[in-house]
Amino acid sequence: MNRLEFNEVMKAVGINNPLSTAEGRYGTREEVHYWNNLAICFGGSYYTIVNGRIPLEVANIIYQKYPGNPYDIRVDGGCKDWNPIDWATDEKFEKDIQRYNQRYIEDDLDVDEYSSKYENAKRNFKRRKNIDDKYLKTYHIDSKEGLLIFLTEMKDYFLRKNNLPETEVKKYDELITKITSEIFKKVNPYISAYDWMQDDKENKSKYNSSIERDNKTKLGQTFRKTILDFDKAVNPFLNDDIELDEISNYINNIEINANSYNSEHGKYRQGCCSLEITDISTGNKTTYCRNPDGFSFQLSYKLGEEKYLEILHYFSTSGNFESDKGEVIAIYYCGDNVENKIDIRLNITNGKAGKTYEDKIPATPEQIAFVYDELSKATSYASEVTIENMKKKVNTKQLVLNNN
Secondary structure (H helix, E strand, O other): OHHHHHHHHHOOOOOOOOEEEEOOOOOOOOEEEEEEEEEEOOOOOOOOEEEEEEHHHHHHHHHHHOOOOOEEEEEEEOOOOOHHHHEOOHHEEEEHHHHHHHHHOOOOOHHHHHHHHHHHHHHHHHHHHHHHHEEEEEEOEEEEEEEHHHHHHHHHHHHHHOOOOOHHHHHHHHHHHHHHHHHHHOOOOOOOOOHHHHOOOOHHHHHHHHHHHHOOOOOHHHHHHHHHHHHHHHHHOOOOOEEEEEEEOOOEEEEEEEEEEEEOOEEEEEEEEEEHOOOOOOOOOEEEEEEEEEEEEEEEEEEEOOOOOEEEEEEEEEOOOOHHHHEEEEEEEEEEOOOOOEEEEEEEEEEEEOOOOOOOOEEEEHHHHHHHHHHHHHHHHHHOOOHHEEEEOOOOOOOOOOOO
């Protein structure tokens, strides 16, 4: 989760009560929202922090409803498989532990005695029947879906306690669709690599020169079309040849994570963004980014058990060598079960190729042909993640003939 996703979830559920700020993980100041004995804020990195009295009843519902914790709603900020009951507390347990802590500080208990009393207090806590008195102190929630699940479950909990109909969890699909739509508006995924680079005063000429060069030959035109097809498969919002479905019709097939920002690594430019689209059934993922000095289109694809393919099309002004800078296609075959591991980068700007951490030399025709073939395959793989899940399905009515 990022700050944009956090803010959109909070707006969607109608919680907007920032009364203070807290320091985020990397020194940022983050607004703290107060709601029903809870303090909720973005942690400054990749998760939301919830502090306060989180009813054990709610925590148990989430733990049981979502086996394996796919939305990373982490009890006490720990591992995703922690059981809420092991980290819950109540007022008596808190007073017991506070008393034991004080005695330990005053050397009235040694380590073994303290440990014994702590374990006994925990056993007594678990034996107490009234679940309404039990609560968690902290959640760390890593995904916007997880935050929405938690907040809607909390809302239904309060409705239930007031003998009112539970209505909020049922709104999940409607709310996640609304949240995703608002995020798309801020990210604006409709900007192509070409359009983005035309507003880059420092790098526009360098980027355009290789396109102009390639457009002078039939082979160059074919290669450019293959690159463009790959980009459109990674980011289907650039593809005018298909009609994307309504968000509500594909949001349960893919996970979307997106962010907008204006600076990266000390460089500033308005309109930067990232957009990740993950196929929930396979875990395969595409990533589209606009950076202050370039762009990237990436496919992460699992070919089999411990067999992975990573392909990137990007433009960057940084690199280990001068031959790394410019517009590049990078291809990696990796994993324990990959017999022929491949690491090749083809710099389209200067026509050089080689491994990632080696200086590049002029590309051979065989290397260029290999990259072309791999891009074509990768376009098909990326389409499985994006277009096949997101395009509008054509309704076809079957004509039934009456033979009588």
